[in-house]
Amino acid sequence: MIFLTALPLFWIMISASRGGHWGAWMPSSISAFEGTCVSIPCRFDFPDELRPAVVHGVWYFNSPYPKNYPPVVFKSRTQVVHESFQGRSRLLGDLGLRNCTLLLSNVSPELGGKYYFRGDLGGYNQYTFSEHSVLDIINTPNIVVPPEVVAGTEVEVSCMVPDNCPELRPELSWLGHEGLGEPAVLGRLREDEGTWVQVSLLHFVPTREANGHRLGCQASFPNTTLQFEGYASLDVKYPPVIVEMNSSVEAIEGSHVSLLCGADSNPPPLLTWMRDGTVLREAVAESLLLELEEVTPAEDGVYACLAENAYGQDNRTVGLSVMYAPWKPTVNATVVAVEGETVSILCSTQSNPDPILTIFKEKQILATVIYESELQLELPAVSPEDDGEYWCVAENQYGQRATAFNLSVEFAPVLLLESHCAAARDTVQCLCVVKSNPEPSVAFELPSRNVTVNDSEREFVYSERSGLVLTSILTLRAQAQAPPRVICTARNLYGAKSLELPFQGAHRLMWAKIGPVGAVVAFAILIAIVCYITQTRRKKNVTESPSFSAGDNPPVLFSSDFRISGAPEKYESKEVSTLDSH
Known part of the structure; x- marks a missing residue:
């Protein structure tokens, strides 16, 4: 489109074509609102040597051949026209000046179609031009939205309506543009084929919330009741934003866990559940559920949801904490020490939450920690009384485990x-x-x-x-x-x-x-x-054992009183003999 500040190309072509040939020039298509009028610009030419005294012309509807008896739109010789065009058609151009511009008033849908012009110079000098114009009767403005609207990037949306009626000029206004921007009216613009349009522009920077927004344009004609509205829905493209996800999850070992991730984006995102760089599940969807059956402590950790499309990505994480009873405690070794040495015993386990760890011998608690996975017992300058069996007990609200170990103190004989x-x-x-x-x-x-x-x-x-x-x-x-x-x-x-x-x-x-x-x-x-x-x-003395006890639990009640039921020892009976003295 160009402004009406230069000589239209259409008329330049007409002027350049004067050289004695039959020909006509008119827009291949033109549109008008129902109930308004439309002016179809037209120019024609004929050989100079004919030099007719009077030039007549005829406009036909939908057919260029008189033998087909097409409806006559306008006829300069008789003014006889088809009933559909009575009182609606008028010639605006001067046929003597080779201007065949036609005006149609109060157009209705049945007037939409092809319009042909026939030049009549008298006698056999009559010629029906193959060039024609297609009239389209419309009821809505044309809203032009760019093929891609991306959130955060400025766009230009235009409203265009035909302005080819010299008797009625349209006025444009925007509907539903609040919060988007202020419109700018450019006015009348001339198209390449000589037709006119009224244009209004709307510039704005869309957001993701504008996706699906219904934007309208209204064309009204002053001093009439004619109003026409058109609407377009904005298809705003934007990157994913994760809008739905579990908070941190606690689950008991062996239970079922469901992790949900939902994202908002246009187009829909590719959702991916990952853990430690390993893809667990993915799909193009607005939400994705990750199912974990009979969870184990090995599945404890951080899970990530990644949402991505062509316009960006988003990710969030959720922590899964698997709760379980303590594992069987481990002790650094069965300890052998020399009397007077310092002995350090380390007892460790694994559980969630961290356990209460206790080391005791017989009924005496020697060391304890709360909510720790390790317990260190220091015995400075061990004596023979420290020799014996010890227990390390770990417990939390999900269970209890224990391990027995021995401390062997070596020392010189005492009679x-x-x-x-x-x-x-x-x-x-x-x-x-x-x-x-x-x-x-x-x-x-x-x-x-x-x-x-x-x-x-x-x-x-x-x-x-x-x-x-x-x-x-x-x-x-x-x-x-x-x-x-x-x-x-x-x-x-x-x-x-x-x-x-x-x-x-x-x-x-x-x-x-x-x-x-x-x-x-x-x-x-x-x-x-x-x-x-x-x-x-x-x-x-406490019964000695050279290695760890094979049992899982000590013969005690850990949470309250400590009762030990010892096992009887077995001894070998030997015969006593005498030595004769001399």
């Missing part, structure tokens, strides 16, 4: 006060009671007789171990003389200790005087003493 010698009727039995770790070797020395007996000599020495206590018994055949001196020596890799065993009884060997019955009674008393000592040591 206990229970060590002594005792007399029977014809024997002397010497007990050497030693506490040590690892197990010591025990030797009995009789200095007066220059004899040393080791505990490896099983025919003379019987040994029994209970926990950390080793009891070795040497049996001697008695004689009626002063009690022998007996020195007990216990030795392991950490040292050696010796003790001259005290004699429990009279200054002389009394069994020679009390007879056989007394000897039996004395021996029974000695056996009772040994059993009492053994039972006493069992109660004072």
Whole structure:
């Protein structure tokens, strides 16, 4: 389109064509609002040598050939026209000046069609031009929207209406443009084929909210009731924005979890669920559901939803927290330490939420932490009393697990006060009671007789171990003389200790005087003493185990009271023999 500030190309062509040829020039198409008028511009030419005195012309409707009896729109010779055009058609141009412009008034839909002009110069000099104009009767303004409207980018929307009626001039106004921008009316513009249009422009920067907005244009004609409206819906393209998504999700291990992601965009986005760079599910849709069946702790983590189209992308994340009971605690190792050393024991587990961790021995709680996955127990300068079985217990609201472990404290032998010698009727039995770790070797020395007996000599020495206590018994055949001196020596890799065993009884060997019955009674008393000592040591020492307990849970109630039900120990019974003294 160009402004009416230069000579129209249409008329330049007419002027240049004057050279004596039959020809006509008119717009190939033209439009008009129903009830208004339309002026169809027309120029024609004929050979100069004809020089007619009078030039006549005829306009036909829908056919150029008179033999087909087409409806006559206008006829200059007789003014006889088809009934559809009576009072509606008028020639605006001067045929003598080769101007055949036609005016149609009060147009209606049945007048839409093809219009042909026939030149009549008299006699046989008549010519129907093949050129014709197609009239379109319209009822709505033409709103022109760019083929692509992108949010954030300025666009120009135009409203165009035909302005080919010299009697009625249209006025344009915009409908529903509030918030978009102020319109600018350009006025009349001439088209390439000589027709006229009235144009109004609307400039604005669309937003995503403007997508689908119904924008209208109204053409009205002053001093009439004629009004025509046209509408166009804006198809605004914009990048995705995620508008719907789960907040952080907590789920119990083994339960079902649904994660929803919804996005707003035009065109619809490609939605993708991802975790740690791995695509879990994707689809072109406005929303996408990710289903997780029987979730495990391995599925705990951050899930991302990515929405993208040709105009951009958006992404959001959601955290999935899988709640589960503690795993079986792990301990750094079964600990072996030397007396006096500092021992550090680390107990760790995994759970959600973090557990309460407790380390205890028997009924005594040694260390505890709340909502931590690790617990460190420091034992400075361990002693033999620290030796024994320990438990590490982890618990939260979803369950409880426990692990047993052993602390083995190694130390030099200690000869206990229970060590002594005792007399029977014809024997002397010497007990050497030693506490040590690892197990010591025990030797009995009789200095007066220059004899040393080791505990490896099983025919003379019987040994029994209970926990950390080793009891070795040497049996001697008695004689009626002063009690022998007996020195007990216990030795392991950490040292050696010796003790001259005290004699429990009279200054002389009394069994020679009390007879056989007394000897039996004395021996029974000695056996009772040994059993009492053994039972006493069992109660004072914790049963040792060289490795972790295979059980899952300790024999206690962790959350309230601590009750331990120990298992009976099994000991090997061995025969005691005597050593003849010389």
